[in-house]
Amino acid sequence: MIFGIGVDTVEIERVERAIRSARFAERVFSAAELELPLSSIAARFAAREAAIKALRGLHGLELIDFEVTREPLGPPHFVESPRLRAMLDSIGVDALHLTLSHDRTRATAFVVAERR
Template identity: 50%
Template sequence: MIVGIGVDLVDIPRFERTVERTPKLLERLFTAHERELPLRSLAARYAAKEALIKALGGSDGIHWVDIEIARLGESLPPRFALSGSTAEVVAARGIGTLHLSLSHDAGLAIAYVVAESGGAADDAEPVEGGLDVPEPEDPEEPR
């Protein structure tokens, strides 16, 4: 059963200007692995984290660096890799599966998240378990 839906849209040039003005923001918002990616990819990941917070109904107990958006192969969709208190909050809310879609084009990045309770669907990634970080050679761009 769907228990939450979230969507977020990021203006990539505005995001890039903000990061240039406040570089420490990257450390507060992104994991070390994510910080290796180009800013347009970070804009999409920022949108994904915002969309997740909206799907969860709020940010209580959620920490930005406990959320990583991982790509585990070119033909596989991006997925959430949750850790720490964020993973605990998601589990406590009865969410068993998170669906994530990312895109960026024409200076905009968008993310859409659907949170489901109960068992995992065959084509979705369960949120149980620890942080699953992709290898550095994995593709950096959502498709």
Template identity: 45%
Template sequence: MIVGIGVDVVDVPRFTATLARTPRLLPRLFAPAERALKPRSLAARYAAKEALIKALGGSDGVHWTDIEVASEPSGRPTFALTGETAMAVAARGITALHLSMSHDAGLATAYVVAEAVPPAEGPASVPPTAREDTA
């Protein structure tokens, strides 16, 4: 069952200028394995992290560096969550996160879908027993 959807778009040149102007953002926003990537890839990962926060319904318990965008062997992007962020996602009952990212023409975008197992249905409702009056 889908419990959240998030999307974000980042202007790559503006994002690149912001990182150049404020270098301390790099270690605050990105996991160590992400920091050496090209600016367009960093912008897409920033969009992915923003989209994840939107899909989660807020940033409570979420820390930027606990969210790493990694790649499966096929090249498909995926989240590698650690620390408090992993615990916050699990506490929300989320069992799967789907991520799509792209960058073109100076824009980077990401789309996230969060899934959870539907809540167990309660006991089947039983109609009240019909009473016969024997008057």
């Protein structure tokens, strides 16, 4: 059963300006994420925003708690840290499904929060 859905689109240039602030970058992204191409970083910011919409709020978490990774040739997914898993359990969400896309100027993410 779907608990919530969320979608977000960001301008890549806006994310580029934001991550020039080391404080912002460190509060939002993991070190591994910051090593990625700019379009991928922007897509991961959109993923965080889309997840918050799908979950109907942060529920005590911070943006850094929504780290996104992917295996080679695999789909993107949120890193399930103990903090994220505990929050999901507290609201009855079993899984977060994520897809990302970007072009030259924009990045988009779509998240489905699922209860089984």
